[in-house]
Amino acid sequence: xxxxxxxxxxxxxxxxxxxxxxxxxxxxxxxxxxxxxxxxxxxxxxxxxxxxxxxxxxxxxxxxxxxxxxxxxxxxxxxxxxxxxxxxxxxxxxxxxxxxxxxxxxxxxxxxxxxxxxxxxxxxxxxxxxxxxxxxxxxxxxxxxxxxxxxxxxxxxxxxxxxxxxxxxxxxxxxxxxxxxxxxxxxxxxxxxxxxxxxxxxxxxxxxxxxxxxxxxxxxxxxxxxxxxxxxxxxxxxxxxxxxxxxxxxxxxxxxxxxxxxxxxxxxxxxxxxxxxxxxxxxxxxxxxxxxxxxxxxxxxxxxxxxxxxxxxxxxxxxxxxxxxxxxxxxxxxxxxxxxxxxxxxxxxxxxxxxxxxxxxxxxxxxxxxxxxxxxxxxxxxxxxxxxxxxxxxxxxxxxxxxxxxxxxxxxxxxxxxxxxxxxxxxxxxxxxxxxxxxxxxxxxxxxxxxxxxxxxxxxxxxxxxxxxxxxxxxxxxxxxxxxxxxxxxx
Amino acid sequence: xxxxxxxxxxxxxxxxxxxxxxxxxxxxxxxxxxxxxxxxxxxxxxxxxxxxxxxxxxxxxxxxxxxxxxxxxxxxxxxxxxxxxxxxxxxxxxxxxxxxxxxxxxxxxxxxxxxxxxxxxxxxxxxxxxxxxxxxxxxxxxxxxxxxxxxxxxxxxxxxxxxxxxxxxxxxxxxxxxxxxxxxxxxxxxxxxxxxxxxxxxxxxxxxxxxxxxxxxxxxxxxxxxxxxxxxxxxxxxxxxxxxxxxxxxxxxxxxxxxxxxxxxxxxxxxxxxxxxxxxxxxxxxxxxxxxxxxxxxxxxxxxxxxxxxxxxxxxx
Numbered sequence: 154x155x156x157x158x159x160x161x162x163x164x165x166x167x168x169x170x171x172x173x174x175x176x177x178x179x180x181x182x183x184x185x186x187x188x189x190x191x192x193x194x195x196x197x198x199x200x201x202x203x204x205x206x207x208x209x210x211x212x213x214x215x216x217x218x219x220x221x222x223x224x225x226x227x228x229x230x231x232x233x234x235x236x237x238x239x240x241x242x243x244x245x246x247x248x249x250x251x252x253x254x255x256x257x258x259x260x261x262x263x264x265x266x267x268x269x270x271x272x273x274x275x276x277x278x279x280x281x282x283x284x285x286x287x288x289x290x291x292x293x294x295x296x297x298x299x300x301x302x303x304x305x306x307x308x309x310x311x312x313x314x315x316x317x318x319x320x321x322x323x324x325x326x327x328x329x330x331x332x333x334x335x336x337x338x339x340x341x342x343x344x345x346x347x348x349x350x351x352x353x354x355x356x357x358x359x360x361x362x363x364x365x366x367x368x369x370x371x372x373x374x375x376x377x378x379x380x381x382x383x384x385x386x387x388x389x390x391x392x393x394x395x396x397x398x399x400x401x402x403x404x405x406x407x408x409x410x411x412x413x414x415x416x417x418x419x420x421x422x423x424x425x426x427x428x429x430x431x432x433x434x435x436x437x438x439x440x441x442x443x444x445x446x447x448x449x450x451x452x453x454x455x456x457x458x459x460x461x462x463x464x465x466x467x468x469x470x471x472x473x474x475x476x477x478x479x480x481x482x483x484x485x486x487x488x489x490x491x492x493x494x495x496x497x498x499x500x501x502x503x504x505x506x507x508x509x510x511x512x513x514x515x516x517x518x519x520x521x522x523x524x525x526x527x528x529x530x531x532x533x534x535x536x537x538x539x540x541x542x543x544x545x546x547x548x549x550x551x552x553x554x555x556x557x558x559x560x561x562x563x564x565x566x567x568x569x570x571x572x573x574x575x576x577x578x579x580x581x582x583x584x585x586x587x588x589x590x591x592x593x594x595x596x597x598x599x600x601x602x603x604x605x606x607x608x609x610x611x612x613x614x615x616x617x618x619x620x621x622x623x624x625x626x627x628x629x630x631x632x633x634x635x636x637x638x639x640x641x642x643x644x
Numbered sequence: 645x646x647x648x649x650x651x652x653x654x655x656x657x658x659x660x661x662x663x664x665x666x667x668x669x670x671x672x673x674x675x676x677x678x679x680x681x682x683x684x685x686x687x688x689x690x691x692x693x694x695x696x697x698x699x700x701x702x703x704x705x706x707x708x709x710x711x712x713x714x715x716x717x718x719x720x721x722x723x724x725x726x727x728x729x730x731x732x733x734x735x736x737x738x739x740x741x742x743x744x745x746x747x748x749x750x751x752x753x754x755x756x757x758x759x760x761x762x763x764x765x766x767x768x769x770x771x772x773x774x775x776x777x778x779x780x781x782x783x784x785x786x787x788x789x790x791x792x793x794x795x796x797x798x799x800x801x802x803x804x805x806x807x808x809x810x811x812x813x814x815x816x817x818x819x820x821x822x823x824x825x826x827x828x829x830x831x832x833x834x835x836x837x838x839x840x841x842x843x844x845x846x847x848x849x850x851x852x853x854x855x856x857x858x859x860x861x862x863x864x865x866x867x868x869x870x871x872x873x874x875x876x877x878x879x880x881x882x883x884x885x886x887x888x889x890x891x892x893x894x895x896x897x898x899x900x901x902x903x904x905x906x907x908x909x910x911x912x913x914x915x916x917x918x919x920x921x922x923x924x925x926x927x928x929x930x931x932x933x934x935x936x937x938x939x940x941x942x943x944x945x946x947x948x949x950x951x952x953x954x955x956x957x958x959x960x961x
Binding site for chain 1: 809811813814817819824826915918922923925944956957958
């Protein structure tokens with residue numbers, strides 16, 4: 154390439170350093186120990202067992218939380234059923250809505266506390282918990298609240314009715330946000346809830362229980378139970394639950410779908426992904442590079458809809474990869490509470506081990522690995538932003554969900570080749586397309602078999618926007634008008 | 645049910661697999677002998693419908709369908725796992741074309757199927773009568789099947805407008821959700837009303853741009869297999885609809901477990917069968933749609949077999 158036509162190189166190589174900008178933790182309140190939130194009160198688990206939840210950035214214990222077993226789940230379901238029968242299903246829909254509005258408002262008021270605890274417990278950068286997770290969680294309650302007395306309008310010629318008690322199991326990547334996605338529409342549609350947060354990130358859900366108390370919800374409308382996979386299984390298997398909503402891995406989703414076989418329980422599953430992010434040569438390359446970074450490094454790559462496969466058109470591949478490496482080098486890995494941090498802590502030791510196993514595997518399979526040389530703290534769980542090039546479609550780092558800041562890069566020549574590669578996966582949660590041509594966006598967007606298409610953007614979420622997967626990425630939608638039907642019988 | 649059909653009583657959809665047809669009389673045995681000098685009738689051979697062709701089952705097996713009097717009406721293909729797999733390949737191959745066909749075209753093709761059925765109404769009435777329906781009931785079932793097709797023909801270019809949305813997101817993006825077909829669908833058709841049940845199960849699947857592999861009612865597969873002829877002359881692309889006959893208890897497992905089938909529609913059947921199907925369907929997170937009631941026609945049946953796709957684009961200069 155001659156000099157005149159050489160692509161503009163962004164100059165990140167300066168002597169400027171960022172001063173530390175830690176968010177203070179003095180305004181938050183975490184109890185030493187949390188019981189289960191059943192029938193409006195915190196109660197100890199029957200067997201008296203507790204487990205630690207730790208800060209993945211320091212490996213220090215934040216609190217002890219209750220390990221519930223089947224008898225605790227039974228208590229919670231009974232409370233939910235009682236609340237459904239005596240209060241929630243009989244209340245005027247508009248009044249139900251007002252309770253949900255209250256929850257939204259209190260979360261907004263306590264947003265800073267929630268953001269800090271989210272980052273402490275889960276390891277995500279404060280910038281993300283502050284600007285994405287918590288505001289969106291409040292927005293979900295606010296959006297759903299308004300539906301409560303308007304649901305009839307969403308289903309022409311049908312009479313929607315609530316299902317009863319919903320059992321909800323959520324993951325550790327967006328703890329409060331996932332709780333909001335699940336609880337808000339369930340309540341708006343007139344159901345009561347038993348929700349289990351993930352084992353490694355229970356704190357914001359337990360703080361949400363306090364908000365629910367403060368909002369004055371009738372006891373038992375929302376019950377929050379903590380525990381591990383066995384606790385989740387006890388929810389799935391409980392005979393008096395009418396609906397299961399699960400977000401997590403495809404493997405666990407399969408187990409749940411099997412467990413529900415032969416029952417009348419409704420279910421929605423939001424499962425894994427291995428999304429292709431397609432960069433065409435006519436894209437605005439610098440913007441696309443930012444988009445790639447956001448697609449895979451947002452929330453340490455702990456995102457089911459992450460753009461974990463980059464498909465870049467051959468003619469610009471060299472330029473895109475060079476710019477991407479430059480940009481990655483500027484990403485700050487470290488203290489989640491520092492407002493400068495781009496990539497926080499990996500959520501748990503187990504997840505870090507899983508990611509590292511994939512890094513070894515990728516190298517063993519013959520791919521070329523690139524990692525930035527960012528400094529990482531001594532304590533805690535960390536993974537530097539990572540690229541794999543020279544990968545084949547058959548490589549496991551191309552096929553399997555890693556759920557970490559690890560990007561596999563492939564190239565393509567034609568639109569058809571890009572689409573074929575993008576669709577060569579059992580997943581179908583999301584997809585990205587970057588091009589300056591509107592017609593191409595519609596063509597590629599319509600051919601990618603996935604539930605969410607981001608065109609010239611990535612990883613955007615909104616309560617009004619339905620979310621969910623094709624194929625093995627799940628069943629059903631959450632959010633928007635389409636998300637309501639998951640919590641209703643349409644008579 | 646107008647009248648108990650012997651064949652139907654024998655082979656409940658979820659019953660155990662009847663023994664191979666060795667004991668049954670082959671069809672030729674009952675063929676009526678014409679009076680001297682009269683013309684010998686031509687009897688129809690019922691075959692499968694796969695990829696726009698009418699093959700016999702690769703298995704070489706058959707089962708007999710008897711009329712109300714117990715006479716053998718036809719030797720039906722006893723479709724095999726391999727037939728099913730070939731039909732799935734055909735359905736997958738046809739998916740891109742059929743799902744990308746304009747809504748207007750799909751609507752016209754469904755209407756065309758109704759036209760073809762109307763033109764052959766007499767044939768279907770006779771077939772239903774042969775299996776024990778009264779003439780009046782048979783005629784009613786055929787006209788209802790035709791009207792059902794016209795109904796869904798009308799929906800093919802409208803359900804998108806009813807169920808899609810533009811979503812008012814808070815950020816500076818244009819965001820909309822549209823419906824797309826779920827993909828390849830397997831269908832265990834209703835055993836009730838062998839023609840109308842089949843058509844009512846099938847129409848919403850194809851109106852929504854999916855392709856399908858269907859198993860006709862085991863008790864009375866004749867009308868569904870004959871329906872393939874109407875499809876075949878209606879510009880339905882080869883492979884978009886594939887129809888098998890065979891034992892439901894033998895094929896259910898394959899309809900539910902195939903990894904390249906995106907959804908299964910189960911019409912009728914009992915809890916035991918449903919449990920098996922749902923367990924197998926979980927292998928590839930297949931959508932399982934259970935139809936318990938015949939005679940519900942509405943666009944929500946189309947919606948059951950659609951995926952919602954949401955697209956974001958920034959608004960800016």
